[in-house]
Amino acid sequence: MATVAEQWVLVEMVQALYEAPAYHLILEGILILWIIRLLFSKTYKLQERSDLTLKEKEELIEEWQPEPLVPPVSKDHPALNYNIVSGPPSHNIVVNGKECINFASFNFLGLLDNPRLKAAALASLKKYGVGTCGPRGFYGTFDVHLDLEDRLAKFMKTEEAIIYSYGFATIASAIPAYSKRGDIVFVDKAACFAIQKGLQASRSDIKVFNHNDMDDLERLLKEQEIEDQKNPRKARVTRRFIIVEGLYMNTGTVCPLPELIDDIDLISANMENSLASIGGFCCGRSFVIDHQRLSGQGYCFSASLPPLLAAAAIEALNIMEENPGIFAVLKEKCKRIHKALQGIPGLKVVGESISPALHLQLEETTGCRERDVKLLQEIVTQCMDRGIALTQARYLEKEEKYLPPPSIRVVVTVEQTEEDLEKAASTISEVAQTVLL
Amino acid sequence: MADPGGGAVYNGTPHNQSAADCHGGNCWKNGVVKESQQNGNSNFYRPIVESFEEAPLHVMVFTYLGYGIGTLFGYLRDFLRNSGIEKCNAAVEREEQKDFVPLYQNFENFYIRNIYMRIRDNWNRPICSAPGAVFDVMERVTDDYNWTFRFTGRIIKDVINMGSYNFLGLAAKYDESMRTVKEVIETYGLGVGSTRQEMGTLDKHKELEDLVAKFLNVEAAMVFGMGFATNSMNIPALVGKGCLILSDELNHASLVLGARLSGATIRIFKHNNVQSLEKLLRDAVIYGQPRTRRAWRKILILVEGIYSMEGSIVHLPDIVALKKKYKAYLYMDEAHSIGSVGPTGRGVVEFFGLDPRDIDVYMGTFTKSFGAAGGYIAGRKDLVDYLRTHSHSAAYGTSMSPPVAEQIIRVMKLIMGLDGTTEGLQRVQQLAKNTRYFRQRLSKMGFIVYGNEESPVVPLLLYMPAKVAAFARHLLNRKIGVVVVGFPATPLAEARARFCVSAAHTQEMLDTVLEALDEMGDLLNLKYSRNRKSARPELYDEMSFELED
Numbered sequence: 001m002a003t004v005a006e007q008w009v010l011v012e013m014v015q016a017l018y019e020a021p022a023y024h025l026i027l028e029g030i031l032i033l034w035i036i037r038l039l040f041s042k043t044y045k046l047q048e049r050s051d052l053t054l055k056e057k058e059e060l061i062e063e064w065q066p067e068p069l070v071p072p073v074s075k076d077h078p079a080l081n082y083n084i085v086s087g088p089p090s091h092n093i094v095v096n097g098k099e100c101i102n103f104a105s106f107n108f109l110g111l112l113d114n115p116r117l118k119a120a121a122l123a124s125l126k127k128y129g130v131g132t133c134g135p136r137g138f139y140g141t142f143d144v145h146l147d148l149e150d151r152l153a154k155f156m157k158t159e160e161a162i163i164y165s166y167g168f169a170t171i172a173s174a175i176p177a178y179s180k181r182g183d184i185v186f187v188d189k190a191a192c193f194a195i196q197k198g199l200q201a202s203r204s205d206i207k208v209f210n211h212n213d214m215d216d217l218e219r220l221l222k223e224q225e226i227e228d229q230k231n232p233r234k235a236r237v238t239r240r241f242i243i244v245e246g247l248y249m250n251t252g253t254v255c256p257l258p259e260l261i262d263d264i265d266l267i268s269a270n271m272e273n274s275l276a277s278i279g280g281f282c283c284g285r286s287f288v289i290d291h292q293r294l295s296g297q298g299y300c301f302s303a304s305l306p307p308l309l310a311a312a313a314i315e316a317l318n319i320m321e322e323n324p325g326i327f328a329v330l331k332e333k334c335k336r337i338h339k340a341l342q343g344i345p346g347l348k349v350v351g352e353s354i355s356p357a358l359h360l361q362l363e364e365t366t367g368c369r370e371r372d373v374k375l376l377q378e379i380v381t382q383c384m385d386r387g388i389a390l391t392q393a394r395y396l397e398k399e400e401k402y403l404p405p406p407s408i409r410v411v412v413t414v415e416q417t418e419e420d421l422e423k424a425a426s427t428i429s430e431v432a433q434t435v436l437l
Numbered sequence: 438m439a440d441p442g443g444g445a446v447y448n449g450t451p452h453n454q455s456a457a458d459c460h461g462g463n464c465w466k467n468g469v470v471k472e473s474q475q476n477g478n479s480n481f482y483r484p485i486v487e488s489f490e491e492a493p494l495h496v497m498v499f500t501y502l503g504y505g506i507g508t509l510f511g512y513l514r515d516f517l518r519n520s521g522i523e524k525c526n527a528a529v530e531r532e533e534q535k536d537f538v539p540l541y542q543n544f545e546n547f548y549i550r551n552i553y554m555r556i557r558d559n560w561n562r563p564i565c566s567a568p569g570a571v572f573d574v575m576e577r578v579t580d581d582y583n584w585t586f587r588f589t590g591r592i593i594k595d596v597i598n599m600g601s602y603n604f605l606g607l608a609a610k611y612d613e614s615m616r617t618v619k620e621v622i623e624t625y626g627l628g629v630g631s632t633r634q635e636m637g638t639l640d641k642h643k644e645l646e647d648l649v650a651k652f653l654n655v656e657a658a659m660v661f662g663m664g665f666a667t668n669s670m671n672i673p674a675l676v677g678k679g680c681l682i683l684s685d686e687l688n689h690a691s692l693v694l695g696a697r698l699s700g701a702t703i704r705i706f707k708h709n710n711v712q713s714l715e716k717l718l719r720d721a722v723i724y725g726q727p728r729t730r731r732a733w734r735k736i737l738i739l740v741e742g743i744y745s746m747e748g749s750i751v752h753l754p755d756i757v758a759l760k761k762k763y764k765a766y767l768y769m770d771e772a773h774s775i776g777s778v779g780p781t782g783r784g785v786v787e788f789f790g791l792d793p794r795d796i797d798v799y800m801g802t803f804t805k806s807f808g809a810a811g812g813y814i815a816g817r818k819d820l821v822d823y824l825r826t827h828s829h830s831a832a833y834g835t836s837m838s839p840p841v842a843e844q845i846i847r848v849m850k851l852i853m854g855l856d857g858t859t860e861g862l863q864r865v866q867q868l869a870k871n872t873r874y875f876r877q878r879l880s881k882m883g884f885i886v887y888g889n890e891e892s893p894v895v896p897l898l899l900y901m902p903a904k905v906a907a908f909a910r911h912l913l914n915r916k917i918g919v920v921v922v923g924f925p926a927t928p929l930a931e932a933r934a935r936f937c938v939s940a941a942h943t944q945e946m947l948d949t950v951l952e953a954l955d956e957m958g959d960l961l962n963l964k965y966s967r968n969r970k971s972a973r974p975e976l977y978d979e980m981s982f983e984l985e986d
Contacts, residue, residue, distance in 0.1 A: 070823035105630035166663035287528035302665035
C-alpha cells in the first residue's frame, strides 16, 4: 500500500515539474545552487582576531611602552611647596617660621583653640581612645555620634541629622544617594568641587544655571517643562533636584533663598569650619535623611568619626547656643574688613559684605593665568613676611568645570581685633602697591 | 617544571606549574586548594593555603527558599500596607510633595522594607566604650518589629568584641602610653580649618608622612583625612581617559568609586584569579583600546591586600610577576593588611617577602590596625609629589586632625620598636598566633570558613537569612558581639558572620567564643563543611597527589 501511494506521489511531482513555468524552475534551481554554495563555503569571523601569531603577540607585548605613572612635576609648581604651620593654626599662627595673624584658616568663630572644646575632647579620649575601628553598621556607632546627630537636628530645627567623617565626602555621598542616572539636577555654576564630584558620581543629567541668576534657572526649568510635556512617560520617572550653596566658597556670595523655594529638603554642612572639628553632616526630614544610612557611600563603607572629634563638635554647638551674640560680632567684623579692603589699588574684593570668606582678585588680569598666580603669590609672600598670614585659593586647574579666576583668600574670624583688621588692610594695600606697580 | 616565558622575572613565574591548571577545573570547587611553592626564590617561605568551600546543595536550596518565602510575604505585606489594612510605620513624603516623582523607587526599597527590616537589629548597634577586646553595648529594644528602637538605658557590659577592626588591640581607653595624644590636643587643638595646599599642613603632618615612608620602606608618603576619600580622590588623579583599570571582582566600594570617577575604562577580573588577570592584560596590550585600536596610555591594576568579606590574601607574587611582564602599574589597597600581616606588621609585601619597590602605589588606612582614622598613599617621591599638587584631597579636603595624627605616630613607633620596647612586635606575633588558633579550631569544628589561613579576617558562612539573625542575636545574649553581613555586601546566597581576630584577645576569650560558636553551630545546624580537616591537612590532601604528575 505504501509504495503504491509513494509512486503515485512521485508521478504527481514529475507532472508538476513539467507543468511549471520555466522561470519558476530556473529560480528554484538558482536557489538550490546558492544554498549548496553557502553550506560548503568557509565560515569567517567579523574581526580577524586569529590573524596574529604567537610570536607577533609577544613582540607587541615587548614593544608596548606605557606612559610613566605620573608626569614629572616642576620644582617650582605653585602648589608643591606647602606652607608648614608649626603649632596650632589658631589666631596667632607660626607659618614657615614666621609669626603671623591668621587670615587664612576657616576658623570663623575662633573655636580652634577654645579650651572647652579641648576639655571635651580630652574627656572623650579618656573614655573611648582615638579611633572607632569600624563603620557605623558594625559597632562603629557610639553614643557620642547619636548625641551629636540629635543636637545637630535640634540646632538646625529639622527632624534628623546624619554625620559623616569627612567634610568633602558629605555632599559627595549625599548627591549620588538620591540622584541616579536619568535624573535631572539643576546646579549653580559656582558650585564647589565636592558638589561637582557628587554629580559626577551620580551620572545624572546636569543643567547649569548662571551664578545666582534666578531668571536663568527659571528659563531652564521652563525648558524642562516643555521637554516633559513632549515625553510624559519619561517625565513621570525622572526626579528633579536643585542644588545651591548657602554661602559660595568660590565667590563669597549668598544664594537668594527666598526667591528660590519655600522649604528645603536636605541641608548639607561642614563641621570643619565654624565647628572647629572634622566631618560633615546632612539634616532634613527623616524620610529624606534615613535613606542615606543605607545608600550614602561615605557613611556605610567608611569608619565613623573619632569620638573625640564628635565630642568637640557637641561642645562647639553648646558654645554657639550659649552666646548667639557671637554671630552679630562676626557680621560686624565682616562688614568692617570688607569696607577696609575696598580701594586697594590693583585688587578688587569679591564677596558680599557679610561673607566671612572673601576673595581678592586682580583688577586687571595680565592675560595669562600663570603670571596672575605668580603675582598673587608674591603679594601673599610679602604679606606673610610682614606678619599677615594669607593664602591663595587653590583649585585643580584641569579638573574644575568652571575654573574661578586666581585670587587671595581672606577669612574673617571673631578673634581678629580692630588693630588686626587695620594692620591687615594697610599691609595688603602697601604690598599690592609695590608688587603691582 | 616552570617555564619562565618572556623576559627575566624576579619572583616566580606568571604560570604556576600544574597547580595552575586546577584553577579553572574541578579541584577549585570543593575542598582545599593548595598552591605549591614558587620556584627559584629562596625568600618565599610558605605556600598560600586558602579555601572557599562550596556548600552542600540542600543548603543552597533552603537559602533560596528562605528568600523566596520572604519575598512572597513581602508582597503580601506591601499589599496590606498599601490598601490600608495594616498601619504603615515608615516615614512618608510630605503632603505637598505627594504628586512629585517618588524620591525612592519602590523596587529598590522592597528588599530593605521587607527582608532587611526584619533583622536589622543586628546592625548599627551602638556602643558606649572604647572598641577594645571587650566593650559595652547599649541595650535597645523594639516594640514594633524593628521599625523603631528605644534604649532601655541598660548597658550590656563586657561583651567580647569579635566585630571591630582592632587587629593589634590598640583601640582602648586612655592609658599612659597615649600621653602624647593628650599633649597634642592641648597644644594643637582638634580642627585644622584649611586644606593641605592652603594653610592646613602642620608640622605634625610632615612628621607623620616621614614616619609612614620609613615604616613602609619607600621613598615618600602622603596622608589624608579619610580612608575612603583617599581612594576616591586619588585614583582619578593618577589615571584618566584613555587609561585602563583592571580591578578585582570584590574590590571595596571606595576603589570602585575612584575608578568610576577617573573616567578610565574599567575591566574586572575574577577574584584573585591570576589567569583571568593575565588574559585581560594580554588582550589589552595586544589589541589596545576598543574600536580605535590605539595603545592604552597606561594600565593600572587595583587589588587589595586582604579582602574584607572573603578573608583572602592577594596572590601578590604572581601579580607582581605579571605586572612586570606587561608593564602595568600596581595599586594596592592595604586597608586591612597593614599592621596585621607580615612578621613585623609591614603588610602583604613583607608577608610574601617581596621587594617594596615592586608595588607602584601603596595605599592603606589607619583605621584598622592603628586605631585612628585616615589614609595614606606611599611610593616613589615623584608619585607623592604629583599627588601633593594634583590630588583632589590636597586641594579641597581638610587635612587630618592633629591628635589623630599623633595617635598614628605613636602606634607606628610602637610597631617599629622605636619607643624602645618590643611591645609592637609582640602584638603582631600575638595576632598571628590568635589567627591561626582561631581558624584551625573553627575548621576542626566543621564550619565553612573562607579565606587564607593567615588572614585575621575570618568569614564564617551562614547562608540562610534567618540563621544570620538568630546567630547574631543568640551570641549577643551570651555577651559576644559579632558582625553578620548579608546581601548586598555579599552575594545573595552567601550571608556570613565575619570575625576580626585581635591581638588583644586572650586565650580565654577566644576559647569562650569558640565554645559558644560550637553550641551555636549545633543549635542552628551550621556545620556544613564536608572536610573535617585535621590541623595540618595540606601535605596529606589526596587531591594534590593527583595533580603532581
